[in-house]
Amino acid sequence: MKVIETDLPGCIVVEPQVFGDARGFFFESFNNDKLAGHGLDLKFVQGNVSSSSRGVLRGLHYQWPKPQGKYVSVIEGEVWDVAVDIRRGSPTFGQWTAVVLSAENKRHFWIPEGFAHGFVALSERAVFSYLCTATYDAKADAGIRWDDPALAIDWPVTDPQLSDKDARAPLLADVAVDRLPVYPVSGA
Ligand SMILES: Cc1cn([C@H]2C[C@H](O)[C@@H](COP(=O)(O)OP(=O)(O)O[C@H]3O[C@H](C)C(=O)[C@H](O)[C@H]3O)O2)c(=O)[nH]c1=O
Secondary structure, eight states: OEEEEOSSTTOEEEEOOOEEETTEEEOOSOOHHHHHTTTOOOOOOEEEEEEEETTBEEEEEEESSSOOOEEEEEEESEEEEEEEEOOBTOTTTTOEEEEEEETTTOOEEEEOTTEEEEEEEOSSEEEEEEEESSOOOTTTEEEOOTTOTTTOOOOSOSSOBOOHHHHTOOOGGGSOGGGSOBSSOTTO
């Protein structure tokens, strides 16, 4: 297993060791002991799966209170995945990092509590599978605009397909202060 630090502290990429044989392949999609060496002790309480057709963009989403850390991967197709630091008081507030996740590269991406997350499907269909460190709370579910000019995220698409909720999402600057995570995120 290879752990790759990104240019946004806290967000890491994990490339699992893949065991191939005449039957196909096997890899550990998550192993907490092997991540402990990178200061992580991840406990997941919910798993999600979504399927998106090419050009669908889901995001930028976060939960607050009751923030969710996410360990995300793609089991069919390919996505361009982005994490944004929206923790008030963070030295990297407003910074983002992106990674291509695919069934082919088998990469996993750890997005800590307090970050906003989103992705756009690059393949005909992208099946996205991820684990969360907190359960879903519709009242805490929140989002910011995918194309917020203050974030200047370099999305590989210009006219994505959005849910009505995402199409109506506010700019980061317009989010009430008490609706944004606080750095450091307590209980994380
Ligand atoms: C997230 C979630 C949703 N739902 C229900 C609520 C809606 O009726 C339906 C679709 O929800 P939504 O449109 O928010 O799904 P996504 O746009 O894929 O949202 C997710 O996509 C981005 C990329 C994320 O990082 C989050 O995990 C999550 O916000 O599923 C649930 O029942 N449980 C859940 O955990």
